[in-house]
Amino acid sequence: PLLPHLFALAHPVGVLFFYDLCATLLFAAFAISFALTPRFDELPLDAVGALMVAAAFFAVRNVPLGLIACAPPLARHASLALARPRSRDNAGVAASASMSRANQLVIAGLALVLFAQTRLFSRMLDVPLQYPAGAVAFMRAHDLAGNILADYSWNDFLLYRLGGRSQVFIDSRYETIYPDAVTRDFLDFTAARPRAATVLASYPHDFVLIAPDSPAASLMESSAAWKPVYRDDASILFARADSPAAQLPGIPTSATAPPATFP
Secondary structure, rough: OOHHHHHOOOOOOOOHHHHHHHHHHHHHEEEEEEHHHHHHHHHHHHHOOOOOOOOHHHHHHHHHHHHEEEEEEEHHHHHHHOOOOOOOOEEEEEHHHHHHHHHHHHHHHHHHHHHHOOOOOOEEEEOOOOOOHHHHHHHHHOOOOEEEEOOOOOOOHHHHHHHHHHHEEEOOOOHHHOOHHHHHHHHHHHHHOHHHHHHHHHHOEEEEEOOOOOOOOHHHHHHHOOOEEEEOOOOOOEOOOOHHHHHHHOOOOEOOOOOOOOO
């Protein structure tokens, strides 16, 4: 849910916290502007916006949809709430034109700050999560592919980077397609619960890709059936000890994790 997610991100404060905070404030502005200027002839659009905002509070994954749906009615009601009678004399027209130019200068200045500070218009964007880009580059350089048991937040990245040659254990569709038993097995392994070793042996994994500080890291390091083939500050890639990947010369390869960027 949005509000618990917002509070969880408050310590320490990061980019995702400000994203969720801005979204929450915009949702509040939508509700306030509607309360100040109700227009029942536009109720269907308001209802769609309200429904998607409610969905955003129910699950944080719906926040982008809530923002898209509430933007048009928010703009409409905010403009009505801020509307004032305008003078039709020459002085009023001149003042209006002056304010318009000032607004354009302010917007242009904000755009320049945004460009300089956030690299929003760059071909390479900074991301708040550290992805296993180094491990993926290692796999591609050595033509490695197969079934990958990886940290949950990395699975969509792996599918994007490795195409159709590799499969992941679970992806962000989560409970919509995966049985509860599979989800429990995944959580048992990643949390290093008592069944972790059983889960590791029960599925045809070719690779395990986890963070160095993952609870499952000690299990993987102590397993004779698995061998680390690549490691950096962000991830460790394990291959089965009897696989061709484990026989590559110079392994385990140690490197510095590349910057977390997209793409």
